[in-house]
Structures are given as C-alpha cells and as structure tokens.
Amino acid sequence: MNFLHNRSIRFRLTAWYAVIFAATFAVAGLCLLLAMRKAAQDTVDKDLRARLPEVRQYVAEQIDEHADGDAVATDLEEDGAARPGGAWLRLADSAGQWIYRAPRTSEWDRAVPSLRGLPPKGRAATIRIHGRPIRVLTAPVPSGLVQMGMPMDEFAEMISGFAWTLALASPLLLLLASAGGYWMSGRALMPVDTITAKLRAIGAGNLSERLPLRGTADELDRLSDTTNEMLTRLEAAFARVTRFTADASHELRTPVAIIRTTAEVTSARQRPSADHEAAWHQVIAQTERTARLIDDLLTLARADSACRPPALEPVDLADLLRGILAEMSLLADAAGVRLASNVPPVCLVNGVPDALRRILINLIDNAVKYTQRGGTVTVTLRSQDPPAGSAVVVEVQDTGSGISAEDLPYIFDRFYRTGADRSRSNGGGGLGLSIAQSLAALHGGEIEVASVVGWGSVFRLRLGPASGHPTPASPGFQNPGPQSDRS
Secondary structure (H helix, E strand, C coil): CHHHHHHHHHHHHHHHHHHHHHHHHHHHHHHHHHHHHHHHHHHHHHHHHHHHHHHHHHHHHHHHHCCCHHHHHHHHHHHHHHCCCHHHEEEEECCCCEEEECHHHCCCCCCCCCCCCCCCCCEEEEEEECCEEEEEEEEEECCEEEEEEEECHHHHHHHHHHHHHHHHHHHHHHHHHHHHHHHHHHHHHHHHHHHHHHHHHCCHHHCCCCCCCCCCCCHHHHHHHHHHHHHHHHHHHHHHHHHHHHHHHHHHHHHHHHHHHHHHHHHHCCCCHHHHHHHHHHHHHHHHHHHHHHHHHHHHHHHHHCCCCCCCEEEEHHHHHHHHHHHHHHHHHHHCCEEEEECCCCCEEEECHHHHHHHHHHHHHHHHHCCCCCCEEEEEEEEECCCCCCEEEEEEEECCCCCCCCCHHHCCCCCCCCHHHCCCCCCCCCCHHHHHHHHHHHCCCEEEEEEECCCEEEEEEEECECCCCCCCCCCCCCCCCCCCEEC
16 A cells, blocks of 8 residues: 555656646747747848948949939849849838849748838848748938848758657656656655654554665755654653553552451451451541552653643742641651741742642652651742742752652652651652652642762752742752752
8 A cells, every 4th residue: 555655646747747847848949940040040140240240331322323223223134143143132222112122032022121110230130932931121321221132941851850849858858757756755755664664663663763864964864863763752652651551550459468368357257346446447548548559640640741831820829838837747756856937028939739739749758757766847939040040949848868869860750768768667659759859840849859878968949939029049058968969
C-alpha cells in the first residue's frame, strides 16, 4: 500500500514537472523564434539602409541629367536592374505618381505611400507575395520617395526549419524530462520512505529506536532530528507512566493484602471480641491508607492532565498559613516536635486556595515526620527580590537527620523514599513532595531544597505575589548549619 501511494505521488509530481517543463519549453521556443525573426529583419533592414545613400545619389544624378520624369523612367528601365536595388526598386515623384516600378514589384501595393512623417532613414515593413516574404524599405529621396525590397526566403526557411525542429524534438525532450523527473522524484522521496518505514516500526516496545540522519543538514535531516527529540520525550513520558503504574500497583497491593489476610485470619475460627476489634482497627487503618494513596494518585493525574493553567485568585497566604500551623501543631505536639513560625500579618499571592493548602500541609507534614523528638520545625513567610522580579517564599526548616547527597536529586520523584525510610515507618506513600512540586508548577512556582546530613533540611516554596499588592518584609531568618543546594 505504501509503495502504491508513493508511486501515485511520484506520478503526480512527474505530471506537474512535465506540465511546467512543457510550458517553459514552449515559451522559450516562442521567444527564440521571435528573436530569430527580429534578428533576420534587422539584418535585412541594415543591408537595405546601407544601399540607400547610393540610391539617393543615383536618383539625384538622374533628375539633374533629365528634365522630366519620363526620361528618368526610361533610363531606369534600361539599366535600373544594374543599379543598387534595381531589381526590387520603385520610385515616385513628389506629386505622388510612380516614375519607375521594377517588374518584380508589379504585385506590390499600387498606392504611393505618403511622405508625411516618413523618417530620413526610412520605414521598413514585411509584405508577402504568393507566400514569399519580402522586406520593403520606404525612404525619402530628392523630389520624391523610393521603395527598395529584398526577399527573405533564406531567413524564412531557416526560421521554419528551426520551428519544425522544436516541434519534432519537443515530444522527445518532454519524454526524457518526464523520465528524469520521475527518477528525481523517486530519489527525493526515498528518504521519506525510509522515515515512514522507520516510524511505522517504532512502537511501545522499542521507543528507544531513532531515525537515521544522513548528515546533509537539509529539511529532511532537520525533520528527522526533531522527530528524534519528540521520540526521546515520548520515551521518557512512557517510562514515567510505566514506572508510576508499577509503583502504584505495588503500593496498593500491600494494604489490600493486609486487609485480606486480616479478614481471612479473623474469620478462620472463633476469636475473642478484643481480637475482632483489633482486626477491625487494622482494616480501617489500611483502608484509610489506601484512600489517601488513591486521593494522591488522583491529584497527580489531574495535575498531569491539566491542559491550561488554573484560574488563580488573590489569596492571603499569611492567613492561610496561620490556619494550617494551628492544625499541624497538634501533629507536632504528638510527635514531640516544636513548631515555630514567623508569619507577617498579610501576604497576598495569586493561587488556588485548596492547592496552596495541599502544598503547605505536605511540606510541613514531611518536616514533622523526619524530625526527631525534641527537634524544631520553623515555618517562615518572607519576600525575596531575585533578578527576575519579586517573589514570595515560604520556608520550612527542620532539625532532622537531613537527606543524603545520593537521595537528594530524587526526593521529588513519585514513590521515591530515602534510604532511611524504606520501612514505611512514617506511613507515607512517597507522593507528598511530588504532589507539592506538581501543584507549585501549576502556579508558576517552584520548590527548592537544601539539606546536610545531621543538620536538617530547608524546603523553599517560591511563588509570585498578587498583582498590585506588596510583599511582606523579610524577617531576616537565617538557616542554622551549613547548606548544600538541591534541585
């Protein structure tokens, strides 16, 4: 099917090429014929005008020698053929009467041309006598005008022969040009066939394949290079989806297996009510964990599928943050962690309140989970003026164990846990930071992190302020201990 399609394209290209070639050849041939005809006329005119001075001198001598026109006519009839242009010569007086007409001019127009407006060099025109072209020059002479002619048979035969040559050679040239066009179109479409066949062979199982580059740096090479870049992005996206699906399945399998095992063990034989109550608590806990995981997955799916930015509105981030801190203080107290804050009275940003709330809860909850009892989590809201413009920064700093340099580049990957959290002792699903990063990106913001093992970590949420509203003054909060950048 692809072969037939390519042949159809080649035939259409060849047809267009043949039409364009034929039109170009016809126009070029016509222009060449007209140029040859004009060159022949100019050559004859030049020859006739070269004879004109001799004819004028001869006529002047005859008029001076003879008193009347009849004597001039008689003299011209006797030896006119021997004079310049005599065989194709006609002479008229100023009264508009023919004095002499050579026998070969008998079939010319009998009317005497007017002398009015006749240039000194004369005026040339082509007449046909029995299909024979004759170039006639009409010019003024003393006491009248003269007409001299010259046959153009040889020139006409040459032009006619050239025209017939063009007419007979055109089909052959057109055939050769069409064959050459068909061959050239095949050569031009061959890389397209290669690209098409290669793309048809690439599927979900071999997204690592790439289109070959010919090294010509032409349009097809640029197209292949752009397609390869697209395939690289598709491969990376497909790998993320595959890894995400596998990780989600793995995370969901654990609570489902616990629920099933608990139910089977409980129903296997009669047990005390205390055992049943403990089993139901276990089922409820795993159900809540599964529900949280499903909710996180839905949040990430919505963030990934967002085809347009969300509708942002002015939000008082300071007020929102104070409410979150009041809620999270209960969690911090239960974990034996001190929760400190430095929040200005008002700070307006553009955002979605629920999404901003989700980001801040995830960051603070993450800091509390990884801070040992007796440690401190400090939340600061401040402004910053980077080179690109003002920004609002929410800084969450903990005094926990910190993040190792090996884990630091991957903590925003979905389902990723640091080496110290492989046991799931903190109950997280490895999606909190991924959700926070995705929601921050939807707001045009970003999350940065700096951490040193043994000193703790600092997460910074950077957002743009609401248009027309001031940002809070920086409280000058300093991070304790050495820092290493992380992104």
